[in-house]
Amino acid sequence: MTPAARVASAAAILDRVAGGEPAERALTNWARSNRYAGSGDRAAIRDLVFGVLRRWRSAAAHGAAPDVTPDAGQWADHRPDGRRLMLGDLVQTGEDPAAFFTGDRFALGPLSDEETAAIADPPAMERGQRLDCPDWMLPILDADMGDRADEVLLTLRERSPVGLRVNLARISREEAITALAQEGITAQAHPLSPSALVVDGFPRGLAAKAPLRDGLIEMQDPASQAVVDLLPLDPGMRVLDYCAGGGGKTLAMAGRARAEFHVHDADPGRMADLAPRAERAGVPIAGTWGPAAPPEGDFDLVLCDAPCSGSGAWRRSPEGKWALTPARLDALRQIQGEILDRAAALTRKGGTLAYATCSLLRAENEEAVAAFLSRDGRFRQTGGRRFSPLEGGDGFFVAILERQS
Numbered sequence: 001m002t003p004a005a006r007v008a009s010a011a012a013i014l015d016r017v018a019g020g021e022p023a024e025r026a027l028t029n030w031a032r033s034n035r036y037a038g039s040g041d042r043a044a045i046r047d048l049v050f051g052v053l054r055r056w057r058s059a060a061a062h063g064a065a066p067d068v069t070p071d072a073g074q075w076a077d078h079r080p081d082g083r084r085l086m087l088g089d090l091v092q093t094g095e096d097p098a099a100f101f102t103g104d105r106f107a108l109g110p111l112s113d114e115e116t117a118a119i120a121d122p123p124a125m126e127r128g129q130r131l132d133c134p135d136w137m138l139p140i141l142d143a144d145m146g147d148r149a150d151e152v153l154l155t156l157r158e159r160s161p162v163g164l165r166v167n168l169a170r171i172s173r174e175e176a177i178t179a180l181a182q183e184g185i186t187a188q189a190h191p192l193s194p195s196a197l198v199v200d201g202f203p204r205g206l207a208a209k210a211p212l213r214d215g216l217i218e219m220q221d222p223a224s225q226a227v228v229d230l231l232p233l234d235p236g237m238r239v240l241d242y243c244a245g246g247g248g249k250t251l252a253m254a255g256r257a258r259a260e261f262h263v264h265d266a267d268p269g270r271m272a273d274l275a276p277r278a279e280r281a282g283v284p285i286a287g288t289w290g291p292a293a294p295p296e297g298d299f300d301l302v303l304c305d306a307p308c309s310g311s312g313a314w315r316r317s318p319e320g321k322w323a324l325t326p327a328r329l330d331a332l333r334q335i336q337g338e339i340l341d342r343a344a345a346l347t348r349k350g351g352t353l354a355y356a357t358c359s360l361l362r363a364e365n366e367e368a369v370a371a372f373l374s375r376d377g378r379f380r381q382t383g384g385r386r387f388s389p390l391e392g393g394d395g396f397f398v399a400i401l402e403r404q405s
């Protein structure tokens with residue numbers, strides 16, 4: 001496909017996303033009905049779509065498209081079109097739109113006079129547009145992050161570097177760097193965790209490289225690994241990953257200690273990849289639990305990597321930024337409290353309950369923990385940390401809570 005045809009395809013996919021279709025599904029559906037597109041085309045189109053998702057408001061401003069609904073942070077009421085969004089993002093990333101809007105076969109039609117006039121001068125943007133943040137969240141983020149809020153939000157407008165976790169149970173970080181170099185991938189040690197690497201650039205097909213296929217290295221954000229580094233883990237412990245999802249943290253824990261790992265998720269489908277990944281990494285999973293068979297008994301360590309706004313990971317999952325509403329945030333806080341209460345009942349006396357989110361918001365982090373501690377006097381906070389996206393990984397939070405009685 002030509003670069004112009006890729007831009008036209010991205011615009012068509014953005015139309016569907018603006019119409020309510022989740023981006024991953026829109027990309028998959030597009031690929032299914034356009035089988036001529038090779039893997040390089042699909043990856044390039046995905047990059048274009050995700051670039052706009054991260055910078056939706058500023059792209060709309062540059063393309064003279066309607067803004068998102070300002071109070072709810074959603075695009076549902078004003079659906080800007082993919083053509084204008086692509087136009088705006090090309091302009092703001094320094095590309096010449098005329099090179100893509102050619103009117104050639106498979107390309108978008110040439111720029112109209114109105115579009116040419118619209119992009120002639122940079123638009124006047126309000127702060128939320130410039131930072132690509134829903135307006136209702138700005139005061140919350142200002143209160144929670146102080147004078148770093150703008151810097152953090154600007155970071156979240158860009159693509160996240162590719163983080164890897166070395167399975168230290170099987171290979172050292174230096175050996176991993178060498179193994180990757182043999183595959184033509186350059187990676188450096190990342191300061192957030194002894195197991196973390198960051199890859200130079202955005203190489204295609206990374207997941208299919210031998211060290212990843214063989215379970216020696218996993219894709220994982222460095223801050224996610226740093227959260228696991230803070231957990232009190234010893235060999236032989238009985239550990240429950242209460243919100244295990246795809247098992248990223250279970251496998252990271254297993255890389256640190258030969259413990260007995262149990263996994264649970266309210267949506268067992270989310271754990272579908274866990275068994276093959278665990279097998280590749282050489283990690284036995286002692287128990288898998290779901291809503292039909294909830295976990296029982298006393299665990300030495302229960303990790304709750306709770307569902308959250310995902311605000312620390314908006315680079316990776318930018319749709320979440322626009323889908324979040326005050327009502328959704330309230331619902332998440334409710335769920336987080338329920339998860340903490342359930343997990344507390346599964347933590348043995350003297351054991352540890354660890355609460356983590358990839359959220360930047362105090363409401364989901366410090367305030368959730370404070371509310372839990374005021375409900376359950378048996379626990380005391382003994383550690384924890386907040387990770388900022390300015391440290392090179394996702395924004396994360398973890399609190400270590402010890403059960404004392």
Ligand SMILES: C[S@@+](CC[C@H](N)C(=O)[O-])C[C@H]1O[C@@H](n2cnc3c(N)ncnc32)[C@H](O)[C@@H]1O
Pocket residue numbers: 242243244245246247248249250264265266267270305306307308335339
């Ligand atoms: C942040 S994700 C977990 C990511 C995972 N720990 C990892 O590192 O790959 C949160 C998970 O919590 C699950 N979840 C949502 N509500 C839950 C609940 N009430 N109890 C347990 N798990 C829940 C979701 O299905 C989702 O898989």
